[in-house]
Amino acid sequence: MTLLKKIALILLVLGVMLIGGVFFILNTGPQVEATWDEQDFHSGIERSQIVIDSIDEINLETLANGNFSVQDLNEIEDSFTSQEMSALISQANEHGGPIRNVNVSFDNNGEGQVSFELSDHFVDFLQNQAGFAEFIPDHTLVDTVTQHLTNMLNNRPVYAQGNLSRASSNAVDIQINQLTIGRIPLTSGITERVELETTKLVNRIISQSNGFSIEELKVEDGRLNYKGTLPKHIKGERIR
Secondary structure (H helix, E strand, C coil), rough: CHHHHHHHHHHHHHHHHHHHHHHHHHCCCCCCCCCCCCCHHHHHHHHHHHHHHHHHCCHHHHHCCCCCEEEEEEEEEEEEHHHHHHHHHHCCCCCCCCCEEEEEEECCCEEEEEEECCCCCCHHHHHHHCHHHHHHHCCCHHHHHHHHHHHCCCCCCCEEEEEEEEECCCCEEEEEEEEEEECCCHHHEEEEEEEEHHHHHHHHHHHHHHHCCCEEEEEEEEEEEEEEEEEEEEEECCCC
């Protein structure tokens, strides 16, 4: 084998190793273990006392865009398991939601973890929520950047660890202490921005529903304890 062929072979091997390493870093990462089944889904719905025609009427995109209406209130005092909440969020976003395969773990002292995958609708969802195009000086690049981001983020696993607590009767406080995409930890600046936007999004959904009145919200002993009111009926727009 000539020297040139040896060099080419070495470069090829290094290239394969590099591609494999990038694939491993982006496509694997911390996972929350919260195995759930159909019974967890039904018990979660029963605890919430919310009546809906189909669970995907309360997918994240529909709620974030305000494409839903509520009627009447229920007063509840109950606690949700990690499996029940994982089942509800996963099922709601299974068909066309911006995230999927959601697993939630409630720990103690307000702490919790969540892992999920970004769907191919995530970047479109992000654009609608954060005015994505405003951050790109040359608007002719919007479609190109969007496509590259979609390709880069599609199916990527996300992991977050943080705290959830009551801020007021119609608002919550979310703190994100750790955030990773794949095995890549995001910087504190990005994490703080995600924390801010996530908190704003959740509280906007709460205020739009006119059915939330939070008296108590605590994460302890592996459960989410809730006392207050929730909408009795929700009618939302299903993603086609």
